[in-house]
Amino acid sequence: MKMLPLVIAPDPILQKISSKVEKIDDELKSFMKDMVHTMYNERGVGLAAVQVGRLDRVLVIDVDYEVVDGEHIHGNGCGSSCSVEVKNTNPRYFINPEIVEFSDEHISYSEGCLSFPGATSKVERSESVCVKYLDFDGVERKEVMEDLMSICIQHEMDHLNGITFVDHISKLKRDLILKKMRKLNSR
Secondary structure, X not given: OOOOOOOXXXXXXXXXXXXXXXXXXXXXXXXHHHHHHHHHHOOOOEEEHHHHOOOEOEEEEOOOOEEEEOOOOOOOXXXXXXXXXXXXXXXXXXEXXXXXXXXXXXXXXXXXXXXXXXXXXXXXXXXXXXXXXXXXXXXXXXXXXXXXXXXXXXXXXXHHOOOOHHHHOOHHHHHHHHHHHHHHHOO
């Protein structure tokens, strides 16, 4: 597995809508495994394909893993050889996901994003959602997700629709975060 380069805001690709996956083949499966590897190395709990420069409706999530060893910190220049040791892994693969039902109850959670390193803000989302998707092997699934899993799937699915977490916050906060990202990118 290899590390994939992250797309960092305000890169315009993050505002593009991802395309439906038509074919699940070995190349796509390898790419999804690379996404999980990248997510673990970057200490994220979710990653959408657009965040690594690919406009496919694919995302990966693991809210349960623990980092055992590894010093990787975003942007340290270690290239494709970075690797952290993780345990309790339960990577989930979502191809062409769609939310078919939102709960009426909402929760507020302090969200971060691998495409916005160092930035966080409270975002209100549905407490639970029902999601229909294809899994790693192309089997159609439908399940209700709650709590952190619900927040994470909504956050990552926003990416597939060209929306980032800063689109859910006040203009003032959004402008401050984007200014910080521009400064980070200019280094």
